Amino acid sequence: DTGVSQDPRHKITKRGQNVTFRCDPISEHNRLYWYRQTLGQGPEFLTYFQNEAQLEKSRLLSDRFSAERPKGSFSTLEIQRTEQGDSAMYLCASSPGPGRSYEQYFGPGTRLTVT
């Protein structure tokens, strides 16, 4: 299966710790998105990469959050000094280039619990 993969699937951390999540998109997709989903809500956009360039960041992405996609392939999302309000499912999605960029394929997500 060559779908979007995310690692880890679950992360439990104590408040104040740093965490890092990884996303591997579908190999031929040059567009990558991060979303956050809390219980009972739809996913909310966090940030977008085209190749290695981060082109858009949501206001939801505070300065404790940083995302990278160093070689235009996998991406990482780091949260520093985690807070209980950061507990959520973090979803990664990828899409093909122009003409099909509307089609976003989601990974299984990383569920973060901050205690």
Place this chain on the structure above:
Amino acid sequence: QQQVKQSPQSLIVQKGGISIINCAYENTAFDYFPWYQQFPGKGPALLIAIRPDVSEKKEGRFTISFNKSAKQFSLHIMDSQPGDSATYFCAASKPGGYQKVTFGIGTKLQVIP
């Protein structure tokens, strides 16, 4: 401000019945309206999508109806099956450099035998 409003938030349908989920949007710049299906512990999966230049799109048992003047669209699941039990999200996207998807709140569908 919720740009895509979805209802109902939960729905129980008998096997073989029709499930109907409704969405409304405010921003007329939206030009792509996908529906996603999400099972517990999984990411959302693209189910079916429509552009506003058509009023209906059908794929198997799933149909999107679109009313551009009313800024409303809906998902109909015909002959609903227990395996359709999942959370369904309507969404909308604008044209431009990237396609950030704005999701509705979701509808938890339960199909009972």
